[in-house]
Amino acid sequence: MERKEHFSRKRAAIxxxxxxxxxxxxxxxxxxxxxxxxxxxxLGTVYRNLKRFCETGQAVSVGVFDGFEHFDGDTxxxxxxxxxxxxxxxxxxxxxxxxxxxxxxxxxMGCQVENAxxxxxxxxxxxxxxxxxx
Amino acid sequence: MERKEHFSRKRAAIxxxxxxxxxxxxxxxxxxxxxxxxxxxxLGTVYRNLKRFCETGQAVSVGVFDGFEHFDGDTxxxxxxxxxxxxxxxxxxxxxxxxxxxxxxxxxMGCQVENAxxxxxxxxxxxxxxxxxx
DNA sequence: ATGTGTGCAAAGCTTTTGCATCATC
DNA sequence: GATGATGCAAAAGCTTTGCACACAT
Numbered sequence: 001m002e003r004k005e006h007f008s009r010k011r012a013a014i015x016x017x018x019x020x021x022x023x024x025x026x027x028x029x030x031x032x033x034x035x036x037x038x039x040x041x042x043l044g045t046v047y048r049n050l051k052r053f054c055e056t057g058q059a060v061s062v063g064v065f066d067g068f069e070h071f072d073g074d075t076x077x078x079x080x081x082x083x084x085x086x087x088x089x090x091x092x093x094x095x096x097x098x099x100x101x102x103x104x105x106x107x108x109m110g111c112q113v114e115n116a117x118x119x120x121x122x123x124x125x126x127x128x129x130x131x132x133x134x
Numbered sequence: 135m136e137r138k139e140h141f142s143r144k145r146a147a148i149x150x151x152x153x154x155x156x157x158x159x160x161x162x163x164x165x166x167x168x169x170x171x172x173x174x175x176x177l178g179t180v181y182r183n184l185k186r187f188c189e190t191g192q193a194v195s196v197g198v199f200d201g202f203e204h205f206d207g208d209t210x211x212x213x214x215x216x217x218x219x220x221x222x223x224x225x226x227x228x229x230x231x232x233x234x235x236x237x238x239x240x241x242x243m244g245c246q247v248e249n250a251x252x253x254x255x256x257x258x259x260x261x262x263x264x265x266x267x268x
Numbered sequence: 269a270t271g272t273g274t275g276c277a278a279a280g281c282t283t284t285t286g287c288a289t290c291a292t293c
Numbered sequence: 294g295a296t297g298a299t300g301c302a303a304a305a306g307c308t309t310t311g312c313a314c315a316c317a318t
Contacts, residue, residue, distance in 0.1 A: 003296080003297075004292095004293070004296075004297080005297080005298095006291075006292045006293065006296075006297045006298065007291090007292065007293090008291080008292085008297085008298055008299080009291095010298085010299075011298080026282095027282085027283080028282085040299085040300070041299090041300090042299060042300045042301070043283090043300095044283090044284075044285080044299075044300070044301080044302090045298075045299055045300075047282090047283060047284070048284090048285095048298085048299085049298095051283095051284090063197060063198070064197070064198035064282095067281070067282065067307095067308085068282075069282085069283085081243075081245060081247065084248070090245075092239065092243070094239065095234050095235075095236075095239065096234075097252075099233065100229050100230075101229075102229075102254070105226065105228065105229065106256075109215075109226070109259060110259040110262060110263075111215060111224075111256060111257060111258055111259050111262060112256045112257040112262050113215070113254045113255075113256040114218070114255055114256040114257070115254065115255040115256065116252065116253070116254050116255075117252070117253050117254075117255070118231075118250065118251070118252050118253075119250070119251050119252075119253070120236070120247045120249065120250050120251075121247075121248055121249040121250075121251070122240075122245060122246045122247040122248035122249065123245060123246040123248070124245055125243060125244040125245050128244060128245060128246050129244075137271080137272075138271080138272080138317095138318075139272080139273095140271080140272045140273065140316075140317045140318065141273095141316095141317065141318090142272085142273055142274080142316085142317085144273085144274075145273080160307095161307085161308080162307085174274085174275070175274090175275090176274060176275045176276070177275095177308090178274080178275070178276080178277090178308090178309075178310080179273075179274055179275075181307095181308060181309070182273085182274085182309090182310095183273095185308095185309090198307095201282095201283085201306070201307065202307075203307085203308085269318100270317100270318085271316105271317090271318080272315100272316080272317075272318090273314105273315080273316070273317085274313105274314085274315075274316090275312105275313095275314085275315095276311105276312095276313095276314105277310100277311095277312100278309105278310085278311085279308105279309080279310075279311090280307105280308080280309070280310085281306100281307090281308080281309090282305105282306095282307090282308105283304105283305085283306085283307105284303105284304080284305070284306090285302100285303085285304070285305085286301105286302095286303085286304090287300105287301095287302100287303105288299105288300095288301095289298100289299085289300085289301105290297105290298080290299075290300095291296105291297085291298070291299090292295105292296085292297075292298085293294105293295085293296080293297090
């Protein structure tokens, strides 16, 4: 009983939008983005598909910030910076977790680590500038 | 216009409960924990005080997992493991983020990193055992 | 007295879901 | 035709909040 996935133009558009931005959007952001082009798009559909992408590994959830879940179409391992001022979520490359010894830790604790996410909080470059000039 | 903080027995109890457990509880968990001793305790009060503790630095938010925000009375820097099976949130000590070069990164990006949190996802020791025996 | 904390319940908010309808296979 | 996807709107569920009352200073 395998279920075949039917093609859906809207699903493709949602994934495309997610992959095509670096802003780690919320469901509503994607919805607003596509609404002009797909006037009958439903917010529920966006939620359904984003959730689906996370399950199939086509996207990941960055986390819930200020009540909104943020998604990322880039599934390669990298950290994120969340700005406490404007709420922006930015990619941070160049921080490798390789040297932390997660494997050794797993053995010591007897647990099984499948994923590691590093989230930084502070001010994004834009808000740093604004604060300096203020 | 400074506002003085009045003493509240319930607030003290909430903080004590939070500091006294290693389970990184949700607001409701704290509420259920204290309800027997304080029958007229309100869930709203727990929310209000947990939020306050985070603002005053007496506690931190570990993040939102499965829709529930989890808090931690231990504000020292350490990582967390979230079990995808049972939802448990555990402390993980011994993973230092010192060597990552966050300062250098801040300069390079022009941002201001104030906090770094490392969250691991996988299976906790208990669920690893259960899976093996299954 | 004055200002702060709380209980209660309602409101707020994001996210999920049921069902009829439509599209894809 | 059969199965999957969507729109719509209602429901769900966690969290916040307004207000009247109680408590601490």
